[in-house]
Amino acid sequence: MSQCRGVPPGIPHSDPPVTPPLSPDSRGPVNVVLVGPPGSGKGTQAVRLAERYEIPHISTGEILRAAVRAGTDLGRQVADTLAKGSLVSDDLMTDLVRARLGEPDTGNGFVLDGFPRTVAQARALDEVLGPSPMMVILIEVPDADIVRRMGTRRVCDSCRLTQSVADVFHPDTEPCPYCGGNLVRRPDDEPETVRHRLATYAQYAAPVIAHYRSRPSFAVVDGLQHADKVAAAVAALIDRLLSQQS
Numbered sequence: 001m002s003q004c005r006g007v008p009p010g011i012p013h014s015d016p017p018v019t020p021p022l023s024p025d026s027r028g029p030v031n032v033v034l035v036g037p038p039g040s041g042k043g044t045q046a047v048r049l050a051e052r053y054e055i056p057h058i059s060t061g062e063i064l065r066a067a068v069r070a071g072t073d074l075g076r077q078v079a080d081t082l083a084k085g086s087l088v089s090d091d092l093m094t095d096l097v098r099a100r101l102g103e104p105d106t107g108n109g110f111v112l113d114g115f116p117r118t119v120a121q122a123r124a125l126d127e128v129l130g131p132s133p134m135m136v137i138l139i140e141v142p143d144a145d146i147v148r149r150m151g152t153r154r155v156c157d158s159c160r161l162t163q164s165v166a167d168v169f170h171p172d173t174e175p176c177p178y179c180g181g182n183l184v185r186r187p188d189d190e191p192e193t194v195r196h197r198l199a200t201y202a203q204y205a206a207p208v209i210a211h212y213r214s215r216p217s218f219a220v221v222d223g224l225q226h227a228d229k230v231a232a233a234v235a236a237l238i239d240r241l242l243s244q245q246s
C-alpha cells in the first residue's frame with residue numbers, strides 16, 4: 001500500500017537537499033530494515049525509500065491487513081491477533097517474509113517495515129539474507145508522541161493512503177485530500193489497542209535492537225523531526241553505507 005508522504009497536496013513544503021541516489025545498476029542491493037514503534041513513521045519513510053532506491057516496500061502489517069480484508073485463509077488466521085494488537089507467530093511471519101523476499105522484484109533490494117519484530121525473526125532474516133549487506137535504521141519516537149500521533153492517524157477507505165487529520169476536534173468529518181474518500185481509523189489504532197501495541201513493542205523491541213546495535217550498518221534517527229528531515233537523514237545514512245560498500 002502506498003502511504004502518506006507526510007504533507008497533504010496543496011501545502012507548500014521544501015525537502016532538505018539530498019544528493020541523487022545511485023541507480024540500481026551502479027550499486028549493490030539496498031536491503032533496508034526500518035525498526036521503530038507503531039506510528040513512528042516507518043511506513044511513510046519506507047514509501048520514500050522505495051521510490052528513491054527503486055526497491056519494493058514490504059510492510060508485513062499491510063500484507064496481513066490486506067489478507068484480512070480479502071478474507072483469505074491467512075486473513076482468517078490472523079484477524080483476531082491483529083484486532084488485539086498482539087504479535088502473529090514467528091513461524092508464520094518468517095515463512096511469509098522468506099517467500100516475499102524470494103520474489104524477483106527484490107533483486108535491487110527492499111525496505112522492510114514491521115519485520116523483524118522478535119529476535120527469532122531477526123535471526124531468520126539473517127539466515128535468509130546470508131552475506132548480502134543489510135542496513136537497520138531505528139526511528140525513535142517517545143511513547144507520548146506516538147499516542148498523540150495515532151489519535152489523528154486515519155486511512156482512506158478508497159485510495160488506502162495513510163494520513164493525519166488536521167482537525168483534532170472533528171477528526172471524523174474530513175474527506176481524503178487525495179481522492180475525497182472517507183478517512184477511517186484503523187481498528188488497531190483505537191487508543192486501547194495502541195497502548196497494547198506499544199507495550200508489545202516495548203517488550204520485544206529491545207532484544208531486536210540489541211541484536212543489531214553493534215553492527216556498523218545500524219543507525220538511529222530522530223523520528224520527532226518533520227518527515228522530510230527524517231527522510232533526508234535516512235537517505236544520507238544509506239548513501240554513506242553504500243559508498244563504503246563500493
Ligand code: AMP
Nearest residue numbers: 060061082085086087088093114115117
Ligand atoms: P504494523 O502495521 O507493522 O503496525 O502491524 C500491524 C499488526 O500486524 C501488528 O500489530 C501485528 O499484529 C501484526 N504484525 C505485523 N508484522 C508483524 C511481525 N513481524 N510479527 C508479528 N506480528 C506482526
